[in-house]
Amino acid sequence: MASIGPNEIFFLLQGLKWTVALTLIGFIGGGVFGLLVALARTADHKLARRITAGYIAVFQGTPLLMQLFVVYYGVALIGLDIDAWLAVAIAFTLHASAFLGEIWRGGIQAVPKGQTEAAKALGLHYPSIMKDVILPQAFKIALPATIGFLVQLIKGTSLAAIVGFVELSRAGQIVSNQTFRPLTVFALVGLIYFLICWPLSLWGARQEARLQTASR
Template sequence: MGPQELTYLVQGLGWTLILTAIGFIGGIIFGMIVALMRVSSRAWLRYPAIAWIGLFQGTPLLMQLFVAYFGLPLMGFDVPAWAAVAFALNAHASAFLGEIWRGAIQSVPKGQTEAANALGLHARSRMFDVILPQAFKLSLPATVGFLVQLLKGTSLAAIVGFVELARAGVIVSNQIYKPLIVFGVVGVMYFAICWPLSLYGRYLERRMSAGVSK
């Protein structure tokens, strides 16, 4: 495998990182909306969030990619492959992050809410100034863990023809007929990104556990 093939794999890695960033940022935005709907006392907000989480947690990401790639054109949306993949990743990430943050919000001691009520804070200020900052810290380890899962999940985009790292590995392997070497390099690239993130997630988890024990 020469410099040309390695450069092609690096370009695929770049698209993997771009897809991960798009899915994660979109997941953060829509996941926060889902989480707030999920903990709402209003049933007309809570039940759609429950259905959204159940739908995207209860179906494979691969199926969601197929539906986005083939379903959006049938609905009249002419979207390129990367946009369909981004849509599916955003929806997938919003469901998982929404549930992670829902758990974090509900893990904040009720005394915090009672204290905010005693101070006369209205619901918006109570949520955004008191509850969410604490919930954010509690959710960090699980959020980082999901980021690793999402990064690896982008490899499924190869199924719909999008050329990210996994698909680039298939193309290079078919050209030089050395799959063991090619996918060994691909695996090292994934490992070089995912392992530091996993270590960081474990560090955050230990730090949170130490803080709780104190």
């Protein structure tokens, strides 16, 4: 059995780099589109609510693995040739937008209706009401759930290996095959995931406790 040396550690860190990059792209892109989904879900327009409800149902009701397959192989059927990096970025952005949209929809609807009525009484229009009154409170309410989803998204990036994307888990598999030390390699990979996700989980728990204290 080969030993795990600096080259193998460097390769794992390269995989970690792509895991972090994919998480950031999925979370930021999903956040942008998720905000639009949340606004549509809470709009007065009935058709917009139905369309976005269906969009959320599709992505929440199907496995992320299947969504990766559909994006990666589906675009090839319409004649587009994209690499694994772009395919998984699109898939994770769509996946995150559905979940974040629903999380933030709940935050918007949790804001007391009196806030909206008071803003309208002051003559504020819809964009100002949402930007200055509703969304700051909604995001604060939804922060623990948003952090929890971020943790799930980080761990979900391991599924990107199925379409040939080399992230942390796939890098660990490659190193394991080269060194014949699967327990050691995947214990190290698991430790890296833990060191990333555990502080985020603690932060989310503290935010939830703070929110519960403030609501009493």
